[in-house]
Amino acid sequence: FNAHNIIVVGKEGDHYFVSDPIMETFATMTDYELERVRFARGPLAPHGQLYYPKASREVTNTEMKQAIITGIKRNVQHMLYIPGNIAGVKGIAYTARKIKKWRDTLGVEKSRSYLAQLVRMQEEIGTGGGGFRFIYAAFLQQAYDYFKADELLAISKQFTKAGDLWRDAAIQASGIYKGRLSTQKDYEDMGDYLIEIAGIEKNAFKALGSTVKKLRTL
Structure with a gap:
């Protein structure tokens, strides 16, 4: 549902491995399925937004x-x-x-x-x-x-x-x-x-x- 965050932790072929806080195990999604999720319509639509770390460093x-x-x-x-x-x-x-x-x-x-x-x-x-x-x-x-x-x-x-x-x-x-x-x-x-x-x-x-x-x- 919209206003919900998921974490993509890996990819194998056309399938992404997804960590979702309401599921006990990893889920898998295809490119097409993930695109549908990212561009879901309705209230609080995500509009395809995603965020990711660009670099890793020690936090002071x-x-x-x-x-x-x-x-x-x-x-x-x-x-x-x-x-x-x-x-x-x-x-x-x-x-x-x-x-x-x-x-x-x-x-x-x-x-x-x-x-x-x-x-x-x-x-x-x-x-x-x-x-x-x-x-x-x-x-x-x-x-x-x-x-x-x-x-x-x-x-x-x-x-x-x-x-x-x-x-x-x-x-x-x-x-x-x-x-x-x-x-x-x-x-x-x-x-x-x-x-x-x-x-x-x-x-x-x-x-x-x-x-x-x-x-x-x-």
Whole structure:
């Protein structure tokens, strides 16, 4: 689907070997198939774009530190300061409030379908959920090696906690869409997980926003 990245890792004859994050093994594509993918139509069409390394060299310590600072600043901006209420931590809380109403407004069957899709996008093919919080926590631990700022380790623990809660929320959602859980309280509990997550991540990103100013001097 569009807005998705794949990595071509090799070629043999007319076949390319493709690594895709939603597949457990390499896939193969012909020249024709790869061209169709690159020029797929529809929303967020890729227009044939591709990117590749031109040369290999060692990244300097200064470059790495600047990349870390830039990445953190961008994530803080995206999670805290994007206008509106459907993105970042505000989007998490917004979704939580919606979920609490789904059983009454959508009915049991449709609300189950919505939750199944939410978890699928969150944990399997999307960029949310527990796995990405654990990755970000690990990133902050690695960033500590460059800056020796204790705040990075403390904030890393907050993201690990958020990741655990995302996994708990996914388990709660799976119980609902598989029919093991069905009461309004079950939907309330699902929403409460996300509200707690939104609070933890809001505090964590605010702390990162303050910490990144300190990193510039280290």
